[in-house]
Amino acid sequence: MSVFLRNCEFVMGGADLESLPPATLPEIAFAGRSNVGKSSLVNALTGRKTLAKASNTPGRTREINFFLLAESLMLVDLPGYGYAKAPKKDVARWTRLVKDYLAGRPNLRRVCLLIDSRHGIKDVDIEIMGMLDKAAVNYQIILTKTDKIKASELAQITEAAYAALKRHPAAHPQILVTSSEKKDGIEELRDELERFLS
Ligand code: GTP
Ligand code: MG
Numbered sequence: 083m084s085v086f087l088r089n090c091e092f093v094m095g096g097a098d099l100e101s102l103p104p105a106t107l108p109e110i111a112f113a114g115r116s117n118v119g120k121s122s123l124v125n126a127l128t129g130r131k132t133l134a135k136a137s138n139t140p141g142r143t144r145e146i147n148f149f150l151l152a153e154s155l156m157l158v159d160l161p162g163y164g165y166a167k168a169p170k171k172d173v174a175r176w177t178r179l180v181k182d183y184l185a186g187r188p189n190l191r192r193v194c195l196l197i198d199s200r201h202g203i204k205d206v207d208i209e210i211m212g213m214l215d216k217a218a219v220n221y222q223i224i225l226t227k228t229d230k231i232k233a234s235e236l237a238q239i240t241e242a243a244y245a246a247l248k249r250h251p252a253a254h255p256q257i258l259v260t261s262s263e264k265k266d267g268i269e270e271l272r273d274e275l276e277r278f279l280s
């Protein structure tokens with residue numbers, strides 16, 4: 083059985099960098115624009131329905147949420163960047179928090195950078211990728227919600243995402259294609275992330 087299906091518990095949510103858990107265990111963070119499916123992916127990976135709170139309304143996750151997996155790996159569900167149904171100053175504050183976390187967390191081993199497969203890589207994603215390159219943080223592009231588009235569209239978006247990756251040296255060369263809804267690509271992502279277990 084995958085370690086991702088073992089015990090996983092919510093540890094805490096942090097609203098600023100000063101109130102995060104100690105940077106001791108290896109961490110894997112889930113980042114991306116609001117509503118791309120970060121919280122849903124954490125649930126799909128861990129085989130739960132409501133461990134991380136997902137919602138139709140962009141801007142659901144407002145703190146950095148830590149989930150401890152099998153006493154050995156921290157899964158980190160981040161607030162989304164970009165558009166959200168919330169006051170501008172709140173969105174600006176989470177975006178700042180997410181950027182500071184991503185660029186400065188010493189035990190961060192991998193960022194799963196989620197891209198909605200209907201929309202592809204946007205300017206704001208490119209900005210985050212540039213920041214991760216600069217901070218030398220290891221990251222991988224994960225296309226989400228692939229159940230919502232046709233195979234031909236997915237092929238096109240995937241190709242465009244690979245083309246964009248060429249300019250980003252810190253990015254993992256493989257793009258994973260997932261649907262949390264249909265559980266497509268979830269096993270592959272677990273296999274990819276298991277190597278970060280302490
Ligand atoms: P924020 O916390 O607001 O930044 O959003 P998020 O990135 O955590 O997205 P969340 O997981 O809350 O999902 C947003 C919406 O997309 C919810 O209504 C989910 O049910 C839906 N969703 C997520 N993943 C999938 C998927 O693979 N397929 C489909 N069809 N819908 C999905
Ligand atoms: Mg969320």
